[in-house]
Amino acid sequence: MNVPADLRYAKTHEWIRLDGDTITVGITDHAQAELTDIVYAEPPKVGAEVKAGATAAVVESVKAASDIYSPLSGTVTEVNSELSGNPALLNTDPFGQGWIYKMKAPDSSEIDALLTPEAYTAQIS
């Protein structure tokens, strides 16, 4: 399983990427493989307040709907509009074009509480 070294991870299989004060959120390669063919994605709305550990998005495979939990608390600033027409991006490029939303998160201690790539790799192996 691919676990990029420059990201931080939630136990619930989401990743974050830091870019200045903007944080991008997606699901991991492990998560997409477990979910199988993703046919629908419901990202949060721009401006929505999300809370760490609370449901922020839903993705659905043919077989099941799965909640995606926000790794951090904050405000959604952008959502990936490509996903509505092409939800399979979550399967094919989970760390790239399959990102789900971007957010601002004021509390940096929440970031420190997330898993390192090493710790996440240990969790899924």
Add this chain to the structure above:
Amino acid sequence: MSDPITLRHSPLEEAHIACGARMVEFGGWSMPVQYSGIIDEHKAVRSASGMFDISHMGEVTVSGPGALAWLESLLTNRVGKLALTRGQYSLMLDEGGGVIDDLILYRSGEQEYFLVINAACRDIDLSWMRSRLPSDGFVVLNDLGDAYAAIALQGPDSERILRTLAPGCEVPKRNGIASLPGFEGEVPSLVARTGYTGEDGFELFVPVARGAALWNALLAAGVKPCGLGCRDTLRLEMGYPLNGSDLSRERTPLEAGLGKFVSLDDPEKPAFTGRPVLEAQRAKGLPSQLTPLKLTVQGPPLRSHYAVLSEGAMVGETCSGALSPSLGEGIAVAYLPVALSTPGTLLEIEVRGRRYAAIVAELPFYKKPAA
């Protein structure tokens, strides 16, 4: 859900693992839900061929001079119209007209019938039948569920594959059953031309010790292993009901739209359990009708237990739903008041607090394109 310790295992489980299956619990059984992917498997069955392990389903023979009359008293479809080697879909009802199980029975001998029953209903069906056996010994019931491994071969290439797999096999016509040569053992090997996908295909029943050999022969012939995931999307595209989701003791077969498998108007059909309730329902009007629904907007995949609304008021909930892999549309079935079951009726389906426009459709959802 079932205690994992009591989970039953298919004789083909090792073969599934070798094919990369993802296993799930279904009806008390550990069964493959998918291998390569539900959409990929679904499309293989629609365009070429796929195979499903159906060893979890139950096989029962009913034989003896009293077999016909006894089955007539238990089942909705007239058994007496079956010629030798022919089969029919039928329902077993309780006294309230509710569905205990839906099944297929074949007339496998002059006085012998071969029944195929649902996995989750095996114990219930058998105890229901055993408790109603006549004491005169003229009916013999034989549970062969653990003696058989069974595989459904489905898709337009099925006949060609069957002919390669079992040369000299007498290929049955639709709803017929015949011997399957080459897989002899403790119980007779059989091939029935039926299925649960809307495609041409066969259900193959072989002695449990020959199951893996049959699976591997089909695999070598290029048939794609298919799991319960696409079995569900394929059957729902055709509007075939699933017992436990679309059929239950709470609804009659008339409400489920299965009236053509209930011989109410056949003067030669004797009395059967549940019949008075069905006749009363028909005289008074049905309390509900299993209704096919389609989203008219892009939306999430439909699933069971989503609210169906008419003019803002909840009028029912979905029993089964899916994003149809063949059509790319959300499809579902729901028991609705009869007045709302007419094709073209506009409704809404609520998913996670949002309402999506839907319309009453006609079955089957999926029609095979003209060749």
